[in-house]
Amino acid sequence: MRLGIGARITAIFGLAALVLSILMGGLSYFTTRHFLLAGRETAAQHQAFSNASLVRTALESGDTQYVGLLAQIDSGTGAHSVLYQRSKSYASSLSVDAASIPLELRKTVLAGTAATQTYRTAAGTAEIAVGLPVPAVHAAYFEVFDLSDLDHTLSVLALTLLVAGVVTTILGIAFGRFAASRSLRPLADVSRAAGAIAGGELDTRLDEDAADPDLEGLTLSFNAMVDQLQERIEREARFNSDVSHELRSPLTTLAASLEVLQADRDKLPARSQRALQLLAADMQRFQRMVTDLLEMSRADAGSVDVFLEEVNVGELVERSVETGLGHMDGMGNGSAPPVLVDPGVRTWRVGADKRRFERVMVNLMENAANYGGGVIEIGVGPGAGDWVEVTVDDAGPGIDPAERTRVFERFYRGSASGRRGTGTGTGLGLALVAEHMRVMRGTARVESAPEGGARIVLSLPVLDDDDAGLE
Amino acid sequence: MSGRILVVEDDERIRSSMRLALEGEGYEVRDAASGEEGLDLFAEAPTDVALIDLMLPGMDGFECCRALRRNSAVPIIIVTARADTHDVVAGLEAGADDYVTKPFVAKELAARIRALLRRARPAEEEPGALTFGDLQLLPEQGVLRRLNGEEVHCTRTEFRLLCELAASPNKVLSREQLLDRVWGYDYFGDGRLVDVHIRRLRTKVEADPAVPQHILTVRGMGYKLVP
Numbered sequence: 001m002r003l004g005i006g007a008r009i010t011a012i013f014g015l016a017a018l019v020l021s022i023l024m025g026g027l028s029y030f031t032t033r034h035f036l037l038a039g040r041e042t043a044a045q046h047q048a049f050s051n052a053s054l055v056r057t058a059l060e061s062g063d064t065q066y067v068g069l070l071a072q073i074d075s076g077t078g079a080h081s082v083l084y085q086r087s088k089s090y091a092s093s094l095s096v097d098a099a100s101i102p103l104e105l106r107k108t109v110l111a112g113t114a115a116t117q118t119y120r121t122a123a124g125t126a127e128i129a130v131g132l133p134v135p136a137v138h139a140a141y142f143e144v145f146d147l148s149d150l151d152h153t154l155s156v157l158a159l160t161l162l163v164a165g166v167v168t169t170i171l172g173i174a175f176g177r178f179a180a181s182r183s184l185r186p187l188a189d190v191s192r193a194a195g196a197i198a199g200g201e202l203d204t205r206l207d208e209d210a211a212d213p214d215l216e217g218l219t220l221s222f223n224a225m226v227d228q229l230q231e232r233i234e235r236e237a238r239f240n241s242d243v244s245h246e247l248r249s250p251l252t253t254l255a256a257s258l259e260v261l262q263a264d265r266d267k268l269p270a271r272s273q274r275a276l277q278l279l280a281a282d283m284q285r286f287q288r289m290v291t292d293l294l295e296m297s298r299a300d301a302g303s304v305d306v307f308l309e310e311v312n313v314g315e316l317v318e319r320s321v322e323t324g325l326g327h328m329d330g331m332g333n334g335s336a337p338p339v340l341v342d343p344g345v346r347t348w349r350v351g352a353d354k355r356r357f358e359r360v361m362v363n364l365m366e367n368a369a370n371y372g373g374g375v376i377e378i379g380v381g382p383g384a385g386d387w388v389e390v391t392v393d394d395a396g397p398g399i400d401p402a403e404r405t406r407v408f409e410r411f412y413r414g415s416a417s418g419r420r421g422t423g424t425g426t427g428l429g430l431a432l433v434a435e436h437m438r439v440m441r442g443t444a445r446v447e448s449a450p451e452g453g454a455r456i457v458l459s460l461p462v463l464d465d466d467d468a469g470l471e
Numbered sequence: 472m473s474g475r476i477l478v479v480e481d482d483e484r485i486r487s488s489m490r491l492a493l494e495g496e497g498y499e500v501r502d503a504a505s506g507e508e509g510l511d512l513f514a515e516a517p518t519d520v521a522l523i524d525l526m527l528p529g530m531d532g533f534e535c536c537r538a539l540r541r542n543s544a545v546p547i548i549i550v551t552a553r554a555d556t557h558d559v560v561a562g563l564e565a566g567a568d569d570y571v572t573k574p575f576v577a578k579e580l581a582a583r584i585r586a587l588l589r590r591a592r593p594a595e596e597e598p599g600a601l602t603f604g605d606l607q608l609l610p611e612q613g614v615l616r617r618l619n620g621e622e623v624h625c626t627r628t629e630f631r632l633l634c635e636l637a638a639s640p641n642k643v644l645s646r647e648q649l650l651d652r653v654w655g656y657d658y659f660g661d662g663r664l665v666d667v668h669i670r671r672l673r674t675k676v677e678a679d680p681a682v683p684q685h686i687l688t689v690r691g692m693g694y695k696l697v698p
Contacts, residue, residue, distance in 0.1 A: 248552050249482050251574035256488035259577040263495050287574060309646070309662045310691050319658040349691060354659050463691075 006184055010176035017172020021165035029161055033154055040150060041116055041128060047079065048130035048143040055083060059137040066090035078146060084110065085139040101142050105131050109140045118147070126151040186215045190222060202230045240297045247290050258283055292428040296410065299435045306439050308353055310463060313388050314346035316357055317380050324362040328369070337365070337375040345380060348388050350460040356436045360444075363429040364392045364456055372396030372454055383459050390458040393449035404446040408434040433458075474519040474588050478502040479509035479535060480550070481527050489522070492577035498584070506530030510538055513545075520584050523567070524550045525558055533565040540566030544626045546587035550575070563667040568628040569654060570661075586655035587628075601637045603685050603698035606676060610634050615675075628653065629672050632665075636686065636696035645693035669694055 003011065051073045058069050070081040070092035080096040082089055084106075091097045105117040109131030118128045126147035133140050189206060196204040205226060206219045261268075261276055268276065318339050325336055361378075368375040372394030383389035399407060406412050411427035430444075433456070437444045442460040449455035476498045480486045483504070490500045501516070503509035506527050513521065521539060525532035536547055549562040549570045559570050569583055601608045605618045613630065615623045625633070635652050636644060644652075650660035653668075669688075673680040687695055 248573040249485055253482075253484040253488045255574045256485070256492040256577050260488070260491045260495050307661075307663060315658070323657070323659060355661075358659060 006177070006180040009180035009183070010173055013176025013179065014169060014173035017175075018165070018169045020172075021168040025161035025165045029154075029158055032157060036150055036153070037118065040145070040147065041118070044079075044128050044130050044143070044145045045116060047145075048132055048141070051081065051143055052132040052134055052141040055081075055139070055141050056134045056136055059085070059134070059139060067092070080144045082142040082144070083139060084142070085137065096144055100144060101129055101131065105129055105142075106140075109133055109142070186212050186218075190218065193222070193226075197226055197229070202226070202233060237298075240294070243294070243297075247294070251287055251290060254283060255287065292432055295432060296428055296435065299439075306353060308351035308440060310349050311352050311354065312346065313348050313350045313390075313460065313462075314341040314380055316350070316352055316354065317341065317361070317378065317390055320354070320358040320361040321365070321378060324358050324365060327358070327362050328366055337378050339378045340380070342379075342381040345382050345388050349463045350388060350440075351463055352440050352460065353436075356440060360433050360436045360458065361392075363433050367429050368392065368394035368396070368454075376449075376451065376453065386462045386464065387459045388462050390460070391447075391449075392456045392458075393451065394453040394455075395451070396453045398448055398452055399446050399454045407446060408444065473497050473499060474584065475499045475501070475517060476584065477509060477513055477518045477521045479504075479506060479522065479527065479532075480524045481505065482524075485524075489577075489580075493581065493584075496577065496581040498581075506532070506535035506538070509535060513539060513543070518545055520587055521545055521547045522550060522580075522584075523547060525562055526552070533561060536562060536565035536567050540626070544624070546627060548580075548583055548587070559661070560663055560667055563664065564671070566626070568626065569664065582655070589655070601640065601698060603637075603640075603696065604676070604678070606685075608633060608637050610637070623675050625672065625675055629668055629675070632668050633672060633676070633696075636694065640696050640698050643689045643692045643695045649694070665694070 054073060055069065063069060066083055066085075067090055070083060070090060073081055074092040080100075081092040082096055082101055083091075089097065091100075100121070102117050102119050105115055108115045110133070112133050112135065114130075114132045116128065116130050118126070120126050127144055128147055129142055129144045131140060131142045193204050193206055205223050208216075208219055208223065258276075258280055262280060265273055265276060318341070321336060321339050365375050373396045374394060375392055376395045377391075377393045379391040379393075381389055381391070408430050410431040412430075434444050437458055437460075440460060442458060444459075445457050447455045447457055476493055478486060478489050478493070478500060480489065480502065481504050486502045486504065490502055493500050501512055501518075503512050506523075507530055509521070509523065512518075523532045523535050523539075527535065530538075532549055536549065539545060539547060546569075547567045549559075549567040550573060551558050551562065551570055552573050562570060568587060571580055571583060600610070602618075606615060606623065607618060608615050615625060615630065615633065617623065631653050632649065635649060646662045646665045647658055647660070649665050650656040650662070654660060654664060656664075669686060670680070673683050673686055676685060677683045685697055687697055689695055
């Protein structure tokens with residue numbers, strides 16, 4: 001797995017803070033420990049040395065009250081003394097004896113060398129023992145000092161340094177995140193702008209004045225790219241609108257002239273009447289194709305202005321089916337499919353472009369007539385959440401699940417190809433259904449009808465009282 | 472039903488075919504290739520309905536509408552390439568009463584013209600005189616005037632719309648009802664026709680069109696007139 005740049009910056013900051021705090025903490029700890037210990041050692045040696053002198057003086061004067069002597073030395077110092085003489089040992093208190101002195105130290109001292117050793121007892125107490133040979137009286141003097149206060153100080157210090165290290169690391173991570181988001185902010189701006197442009201807001205630009213000097217190149221080339229993109233899209237939209245106008249003009253003439261001819265049809269010879277009939281039929285087809293293609297190219301150019309009206313969904317569907325039947329292309333049977341409206345949703349309000357919705361119903365009915373044996377039922381019922389669903393079931397064999405999203409692609413005919421009826425689909429029918437539904441903020445999908453045919457499900461969001469209404 | 476129609480259209484072939492089709496429907500047609508020529512023809516002889524293409528060379532259709540509106544209440548139908556553009560609203564705001572899109576069916580165009588001509592004659596069920604605010608509506612005389620006697624000029628469509636609202640004061644009329652009664656449209660009529668005409672009416676009727684006191688919008692329902 002690759003870490004994102006933000007995560008990497010954060011990790012680097014966190015790691016740096018961790019290493020730094022370990023280094024600093026370790027250094028402070030060991031330095032402090034060294035100095036404290038060295039000080040204690042020196043003090044212990046001084047004390048042991050002067051006490052050893054006392055012991056020597058006492059022993060030289062023939063005092064044999066060892067224990068009393070040692071206790072006297074110890075009193076008030078908090079240390080304990082042990083005296084060896086002629087293989088016997090005497091301790092100043094019951095808490096120490098010869099065995100409390102580390103063996104190694106004992107050996108070294110008894111061999112005649114003064115030594116100091118820091119160690120930890122079996123009970124875990126830190127102690128320092130100073131051993132001094134006293135050759136004049138054939139003895140060795142040991143003094144044991146308790147280091148638990150120093151030990152305590154050092155563990156408090158260690159804890160403090162550990163906490164400081166953790167806090168520093170966390171701060172490092174936090175700062176890393178902050179720095180990452182700070183340094184990535186210009187990129188987030190770019191990403192936001194790109195999203196807005198993809199969403200159709202072609203006027204979006206990055207602010208060139210506010211741009212980070214390091215990213216100026218990016219900002220400039222981004223804006224230049226969008227300028228070019230916008231120009232191309234606008235040129236295309238202009239072209240489409242020009243084409244639209246250019247195609248509509250001859251179509252208007254053709255349609256009007258054809259109507260004049262049709263009005264006078266009875267005066268024409270039979271052959272001409274037949275020719276006129278063909279002309280009229282394909283005129284209608286041609287008109288539909290041009291309208292569909294222009295509709296599609298306008299959708300591509302993003303130059304669709306939408307006017308949604310607040311309408312009752314039940315009435316919308318019923319009226320669209322009713323009027324749509326008359327607008328169907330090449331269908332002979334004008335029998336209306338049953339429209340079943342769930343009484344609970346009849347008066348639900350949706351935002352719709354009525355004429356677009358009528359085109360949707362016409363396209364679906366034509367599609368069903370061409371490929372699905374006609375519509376057998378149209379239903380209106382509640383969908384998930386705040387949605388209402390319109391279902392159009394046909395009598396065909398259904399649509400293979402693998403093809404269900406592809407049928408909404410342009411010019412997709414799939415396995416249904418070759419089964420064209422008298423109807424004359426442009427191959428854009430369902431693509432336009434999807435486009436019209438998208439424009440009305442709805443969706444279209446394919447399912448299986450309970451009877452086995454295909455079911456097209458149209459979903460529209462239901463308006464609530466907060467949605468903008470008229471005007 | 473006969474009527475005198477002025478067609479302003481720059482494309483010669485469309486003009487000729489429109490003339491043929493409309494004459495076939497029994498109308499008397501005069502045509503012009505530009506807005507300027509159209510205004511001249513309009514001044515020469517009486518016209519019942521003007522049909523104006525929005526895309527004209529020189530003076531465009533919007534300007535032509537506005538010029539006609541300055542001194543006439545003649546019904547105007549604009550011809551546009553597309554229904555779903557702001558051109559339609561802009562054309563209506565320039566004073567048009569209705570619109571058709573290319574390529575149109577001559578029968579449909581004839582139906583639109585018939586609806587406008589019907590409206591230009593007295594309706595069967597006229598509301599009685601109604602006074603609201605400082606305005607007095609006299610449907611029989613086709614007059615809207617202020618209480619000080621000054622006449623408020625409005626187009627026939629605006630007047631007709633006001634009469635429909637006045638026929639049932641305080642009652643909400645849906646856009647579909649208004650489209651049916653005023654324009655003769657079915658359910659699929661364009662609601663923008665009503666909206667723009669209501670807006671135009673408010674500028675003439677309301678003291679402050681932004682805060683209407685008499686012609687009110689009822690959200691999700693339609694419009695009503697409150698005397």
